[in-house]
Amino acid sequence: MQAQEGTLAKRDFCDETGTCHKISDMLSRIGDKWTVLIVSYLGERQMRFSELRNTIGNISQKMLTSTLRKLERDGFVTRTVTPSRPPRVDYALTELGRDLLVPVQALADWSVKNADRIEQARARFEQDRAG
Amino acid sequence: MQAQEGTLAKRDFCDETGTCHKISDMLSRIGDKWTVLIVSYLGERQMRFSELRNTIGNISQKMLTSTLRKLERDGFVTRTVTPSRPPRVDYALTELGRDLLVPVQALADWSVKNADRIEQARARFEQDRAG
DNA sequence: CAGTATCCCCTTGGATACTG
DNA sequence: CAGTATCCAAGGGGATACTG
Numbered sequence: 033m034q035a036q037e038g039t040l041a042k043r044d045f046c047d048e049t050g051t052c053h054k055i056s057d058m059l060s061r062i063g064d065k066w067t068v069l070i071v072s073y074l075g076e077r078q079m080r081f082s083e084l085r086n087t088i089g090n091i092s093q094k095m096l097t098s099t100l101r102k103l104e105r106d107g108f109v110t111r112t113v114t115p116s117r118p119p120r121v122d123y124a125l126t127e128l129g130r131d132l133l134v135p136v137q138a139l140a141d142w143s144v145k146n147a148d149r150i151e152q153a154r155a156r157f158e159q160d161r162a163g
Numbered sequence: 164m165q166a167q168e169g170t171l172a173k174r175d176f177c178d179e180t181g182t183c184h185k186i187s188d189m190l191s192r193i194g195d196k197w198t199v200l201i202v203s204y205l206g207e208r209q210m211r212f213s214e215l216r217n218t219i220g221n222i223s224q225k226m227l228t229s230t231l232r233k234l235e236r237d238g239f240v241t242r243t244v245t246p247s248r249p250p251r252v253d254y255a256l257t258e259l260g261r262d263l264l265v266p267v268q269a270l271a272d273w274s275v276k277n278a279d280r281i282e283q284a285r286a287r288f289e290q291d292r293a294g
Numbered sequence: 295c296a297g298t299a300t301c302c303c304c305t306t307g308g309a310t311a312c313t314g
Numbered sequence: 315c316a317g318t319a320t321c322c323a324a325g326g327g328g329a330t331a332c333t334g
Contacts, residue, residue, distance in 0.1 A: 045271035046203040054278050055271040056199055063194020065327075068187055072177040081296055092328050097297065107284025118295040119334085128280055135270040140176035140186040142266040147185050149259055153238025196307075212316055223308050228317065249315040250314085 061106070066091060066099045068136065071125065074109060075133055078124035108132060192237070197222060197230045199267065202256065205240060206264055209255035239263060 046052030062068055066088075073079060073087060085096055100123060103109040108129035114120040125133075177183030193199055197219075204210060204218060216227055231254060234240040239260035245251040256264075 041207050044203075045268055045275075046200065051271070051275055052200060052203065054274045055267075056196075058270065058274040059190065059194040059199060060196070063190040065187075065191070068190060069177060069183060072175075072183065076172050085296095093297070094299095094329090095327060098327090105285055105288040106281050107287075113296095116295095119297090121296060128277065128284070131277065132273070135266070135273040136186075137176055138269050139189065139266040140182070142263070143185045143189040144176075144182055146259065146262065150237050153259070154236055156238075157236040216316095224317070225309090225319095226307060229307090244316095247315095250317090252316060 061102070062132075062136065064099070066095055067103065070096075070099055070103065071108065071129060071133065071136075074123060074125045075130065078122050081121050081123070084123065103129070192233070193263075193267065195230070197226055198234065201227075201230055201234065202239065202260060202264065202267075205254060205256045206261065209253050212252050212254070215254065234260070 045055050062071075069088060070084065073084060079087070081096070081100075084100075085091060085093065088096070100109065100111070104111050104123075107126055109123050110126055112122045112124070114122070176186050193202075200219060201215065204215060210218070212227070212231075215231075216222060216224065219227070231240065231242070235242050235254075238257055240254050241257055243253045243255070245253070
């Protein structure tokens with residue numbers, strides 16, 4: 033067997049057309065502390081700023097604001113201002129944002145399914161380090 | 164239409180069983196600066212330390228070492244030492260490591276396919292900010 | 295209510311020097 | 315060759331105070 037059927041080649045996502053840069057950007061973009069959590073909440077329904085903050089619980093205003101701004105900038109969420117007193121701002125996923133959830137969900141499924149394999153590997157690693 | 168068919172609910176990957184924690188961990192784990200790049204190179208074939216360093220080009224020894232250690236710890240790569248003079252150390256993906264490439268590839272495909280939608284959203288965002 | 299501005303800590307990651 | 319040890323700069327992210 034010369035070429036393993038299950039093996040994915042580097043060029044599939046790290047070729048010379050900047051592909052690897054794109055996937056790295058995307059991963060670091062959604063791999064931060066809050067993005068996935070926020071997107072997942074907005075995946076259920078539209079929410080206001082304070083609602084998100086209260087639901088998430090331990091997020092700072094600063095990080096909620098900046099994460100939402102980045103998501104808005106990249107076209108993943110919309111920001112709708114209702115100019116009342118007090119003001120009201122609603123956030124919702126765009127089509128692109130809902131689209132993003134599909135591959136993220138796949139990675140989530142993989143993570144859950146293989147969590148104990150990783151845990152076992154870590155236990156083995158610690159074991160070997162101690163022994 | 165009460166429940167949109169394309170909408171993914173929060174609980175799908177952020178329920179109360181620690182699932183959201185797992186996906187966040189995984190994303191921040193592979194969302195760092197070097198992991199995907201290294202895993203993608205090892206996806207092509209086994210490589211030695213210096214070979215990886217030369218191929219990647221601009222990675223520091225420190226980051227290559229620590230990234231490889233984490234990958235080894237989590238069971239994604241194997242580390243094989245040949246006690247010669249000078250010593251030789253080979254790194255290769257495990258079954259689990261090759262497995263991981265599948266959902267990562269899906270996310271990579273998505274990133275490439277939607278890169279210009281994101282780019283357009285950014286351009287629009289800058290436009291609106293300026294106007 | 296929904297932010298912005300400021301300060302400060304901690305982690306990530308690069309550069310350099312040293313070792314088995 | 316394949317690391318480890320150390321120092322340092324930049325950015326992520328929290329706490330607090332202030333504003334339209």
